[in-house]
Amino acid sequence: MSISDPTLGEITMFGGNFNPASWADCDGQLIPISGNDALFSLLGTTYGGDGRTQFGLPDLRGRVPIHTGQGAGLTNRPQGSRGGSETHTLSITEIPSHGHAINAREEGTTDDPSNAFIASSGANSFAPDGSVSPQVTMNSATVENTGGGQSFNIMQPFLTVRFLIAIDGIFPNR
Numbered sequence: 001m002s003i004s005d006p007t008l009g010e011i012t013m014f015g016g017n018f019n020p021a022s023w024a025d026c027d028g029q030l031i032p033i034s035g036n037d038a039l040f041s042l043l044g045t046t047y048g049g050d051g052r053t054q055f056g057l058p059d060l061r062g063r064v065p066i067h068t069g070q071g072a073g074l075t076n077r078p079q080g081s082r083g084g085s086e087t088h089t090l091s092i093t094e095i096p097s098h099g100h101a102i103n104a105r106e107e108g109t110t111d112d113p114s115n116a117f118i119a120s121s122g123a124n125s126f127a128p129d130g131s132v133s134p135q136v137t138m139n140s141a142t143v144e145n146t147g148g149g150q151s152f153n154i155m156q157p158f159l160t161v162r163f164l165i166a167i168d169g170i171f172p173n174r
Contacts (some may be wrong), residue, residue, distance in 0.1 A: 006166035009042040011058065011065075014162045022168035028059025031167070038171055044078035062086070062164040065157075087151035 005011065011026060019025060030049050032041045040055050048056025049119055063082070070076040077083075 007170035007172050008039055008166055008169040009172065010166040010169065011060075012164055012166075014164050016162070019162075019164060022166055023164040024057060024167045026058045026060040026163040026165050028056055030054045030056050036167065039167055042172070057165055057167075058163075065163075086153065086155055088154050089149060089151045157161070 003014070003023070004010075006022060012023075014020070014023070024031075031039075032054055033049075033051075036054070036055075043055055043057070044053055045051040047058045058080075064084075066077060068077055068079045101152065
């Protein structure tokens with residue numbers, strides 16, 4: 001397999017800014033079956049098209065290719081399937097179970113949180129840390145939600161190159 005003598009349907013990466021002869025971008029374009037019968041016999045409609053007049057080339061724009069099949073402990077990945085997302089917004093069920101310890105006293109002389117104690121000069125603002133009586137209910141405004149619910153980028157570092165597919169070449173042996 002080489003860029004000058006490709007196997008039909010072969011996909012390769014190319015660092016140039018053009019397509020060598022007999023190669024097309026893996027950009028999901030639809031091409032006619034007529035004149036590309038041999039390539040259609042390999043790809044079918046796996047990557048799109050109606051299968052009567054046209055068929056699709058793989059679309060690797062913004063995608064990471066993975067091998068088909070199912071590894072141990074993994075879900076099956078049929079040829080042509082897609083998955084993943086560039087961003088994700090966490091839901092409550094995706095955040096590991098955890099707690100936030102709060103040390104407080106019923107009444108304090110300062111609102112400085114030094115020594116990990118929150119304090120208020122008024123009574124009944126905070127639940128005590130258990131060392132004083134009587135215990136009081138924590139003011140519901142004391143511990144609030146944080147975060148904005150915004151999506152965040154989960155993309156791995158990347159370098160962009162061209163993915164090309166051989167649209168003319170040696171028909172592969174089975």
